[in-house]
Amino acid sequence: MRFLDLAATSAAVTATSGRKAKVDLLAAALRGLGIDEISIGAAYLSGELRQRQTGVGYAGLRDLPPPAPEPTLDLVEVDAAIEELAEVAGAGSQARRRALLAALFARATADEQRMLVGLFSGELRQGAQAGLLADAVARAAEVPLPLVRRALLMAGDLRAVAVAALTGGAVALGEFTLRVGRPLAPMLAQSAGSVDEALAATGSPAVVDVKLDGIRIQVHRSGGDIAVFTRSLDDITVRVPEVVAAVRALPARELVLDGEAIALDAAGRPRPFQETASRAATRGARRQAAGAARAAVVASAGTAGTAPTGDGVAAPDPVGATRLTPYFFDLLHLDGADLLDAPGRERWSALAATVGPALVVGRVEVDTAEEAATAFAAAVDAGQEGVVVKAPEAPYDAGRRGAAWVKVKPRHTLDLVVLAVEWGSGRRRGWLSNLHLGARDPETGGFVMLGKTFKGLTDELLRWQTERFLELAVERGEWVVRVRPEQVVEIAFDGVQTSSRYPGGVALRFARVVRYRADKSAAEADTIDAVRAIHAGRPSQ
Template identity: 75%
Template sequence: MRFLDLAATSAAVAATSGRKAKIELLADALRRLDPGEIAAGSAFLAGELRQRQTGVGYASLRDRPPPATEPSLTVAGVDAAVAEISVVAGAGSQARRRELLGALFAAATDEEQRLLIGLFGGELRQGAQAGLLADAIAKAAEVPLTAVRRALLLSGDLKQVAVAALTGGAAALAEIHLRVGTPLTPMLAQAAPDVGAALLATGTPATVDVKLDGIRIQVHRSGDDVAVFTRSLDDITSRMPEVVAAVRKLPLREAVLDGEAMTLDETGRPRPFQETSSRAATRGARAAGRGKAAESAPAPAPLALTPYFFDLLHLDGADLLDEPGRVRWAALADALPAELIVGRTTAETEEEAAAAFAAALAAGQEGVVVKAAEAPYDVGRRGNAWVKVKPRHTLDLVVLAAEWGHGRRRGWLSNLHLGALDPRTGEFVMLGKTFKGLTDELLRWQTERFKQLQIDDNGWAVRVRPVQVVEIAFDGVQTSPRYPGGVALRFARVLRYRDDKPATEADTIDTVRAIGGYPPP
């Protein structure tokens, strides 16, 4: 397939507002891919490169050759060129990477260059997120959408699912199971303002878990092999030796465990979240976030991590995903010692749930997660079966821009432009600004971080790639004609940056409006 045809589809999808029309365009492009191009082509249509790390920074994309007048690139050819760029290393690698990148762009027409810039820069905002691609794959392959979504959630790999569906149909999709060693998208929790509202969603009796102030981990064990993954499916095994050691000691052969890891002080209370999250950050993210000075500085001795688990998804050859929570949790209690299991109680009344909530806060934790005991593990979904309750309004939002500071903050990026995810378009909707809660340390950190993510700088504000998640506390939601979502946050302030959370899991504009009692836009 010509790369130009894929670029034309991408542009058409971006210019189309209707979901059904977008799906038709994407499905038509998927049908035209040769079998050997499906993995790369489906990734391109989703706005991604198959190679997660290419070494190509945003600045490299500014200085490019003029576009070709005639198209010559194919989908397979572009994928091969990107693969070659991604493995360049050693002496002279920067010059060689620049040479290869220049050759690729020189062979690309103007429309193809625009798609390449979006792919390398992670800025292809065309509204073709994974959910839309799943619909398009189902339509192109003429298979049930439920089969595609299930396979996607279990594998976490859109490319694998596209290849299976388009080459083997429903039978090939059915062969995609939970595989020990391959991370799967975790089940997520809705938010509720109090335990009473949470119990209305889950029903009673409900299980009430302590919501730890740590990082989400998914641990896979097969024999002596142990792997640890983040909620975004990144492999952080090398950064979690304590977790590996704890799971390796367990008297079992195979398991997939869902839980959290956290650092504790000498009294057993949680240490600041930033200390825990720094252990999970990938080296690339740490370098990008802290600047070059940090690369040459000696790393401090890591604080010990303690794992706690709250779910068991596979045990010694048996998948437990579709079992009710009570069955999974009973199996977890049988397989693990009590000290490795998150604190949990059963609540039949609001008073019992409120007591568990108060106890969690007294122990220095974030709150509780109220869970329906009969619900299966809903991979990758955020529904009413799990409902989290915190003592204050907080949202995980995405930074869209940052303004240059004044006075004592001159020279630092300060006032943050905050965006919530629009689930209908995949875009981010701005709903306010804040410079509250920023310490000098955070100001230094975010200035370096947003320089790395910079798209443009007009001298007043720096617009950045929408990838950095920040946790914001606020007092309420009010209507606002200034912002496209129609609402704004009252007294918003920064709590912490969430390097453990991808922008695709940011809170939605629907959630924000619901907190204020307003219907979806």
């Protein structure tokens, strides 16, 4: 298929408001894909690249070459070019990546360039996410939608499900069951502003788990073969040998465990989140297609201080003294028995009997909001993210974010100043979108940048802020508009982390817009000292 045809479908889906019409457009495009194009096309139509990391950021998407006058690209060529980009590493990699990116964009027409920018930036907001694509896959393959949805939950990979449906139909989809060694989409939690709200959703009695400030892990064991996957189903087995060792020491032969891994200090408190996250970071991470081969390699790993190399030879732990401790909160499979549909109370009882209390996340059963509030305060005092309130009779709803699990976290907000704004792309093209956020520096009278966000912006806010920031503009670039530091915005965030990217040495985690503050001047914005106090775990003054 020509890449231009897929870009045209994306544009048509963007311009279409009705769900049925969107599904019809997507299904027609899926039916037009060749066997070797299905995985690529399904990823692009859902707004994602097949390669999870490419090394191309916003800066790399500036100063692109003029579009090609005629279309020459097909899907396989585009995917191969992006694959080459993703594999660039070592000395001179930045220049090499820039040259490859320019070569790809030089062959793309204007419409193709727009889609490529959306894919690389993650802002291809065409209203065709996984749920809609599942409907389109079912229609294109002429199979029942529940089969596609169930397969997607078990596989956690829309591309693999699309390939199975379009090449093997219902029979191929039926092969997607919980299989030890193949990750499945994890159950997710809704959010609530308080434990009272959470209990109202789950009912009582309920179980309250400590929400660790770590990384989600799903661990599969079959005999001596062990594989560890992230929430996004990337295989990180070779990155976490201590997790492998902990699970290898368990008595069961077959397991699928759901939990978190976290770096702790000598006192047992969590280390900064980025230290934990860095252990899971992999260039060019592959999903389970590569994981099955790795799992066999890991079976031969030695101690927790070593990690297997690609040929099965143990190599030194790449992260030195930064060790992760695993804690598990659910058991999905035990020695041939699937537990997905069992009530939580049964799964958690089996978990406690299998892994022992040392590896189970902090957990308490509560009957009242007061008891839940006590558990929440204890978790926060211990430096953790908060709690997850769980309904003990609910099954494990893979891939779903239902009311059976509800997370509660302390809500941090800061009043910050907008320093610059980036022009949007995809659905936000023509609007000023991504905000550069700064805290006031009382020593210099200036502002210290803490990061960027476009989260939380409604269409109404996008229209308003485009007009507002063009009024405040002091420098209008093709990509970034720099503005007078006057507009205050209230920002919610999940924490503060160390950052070498920004001059203040810290950055906000998961920043999102709450509202603009017309009642505050820039002189009343929060200071960099307040931000650093949150980072240090001290209450701001």
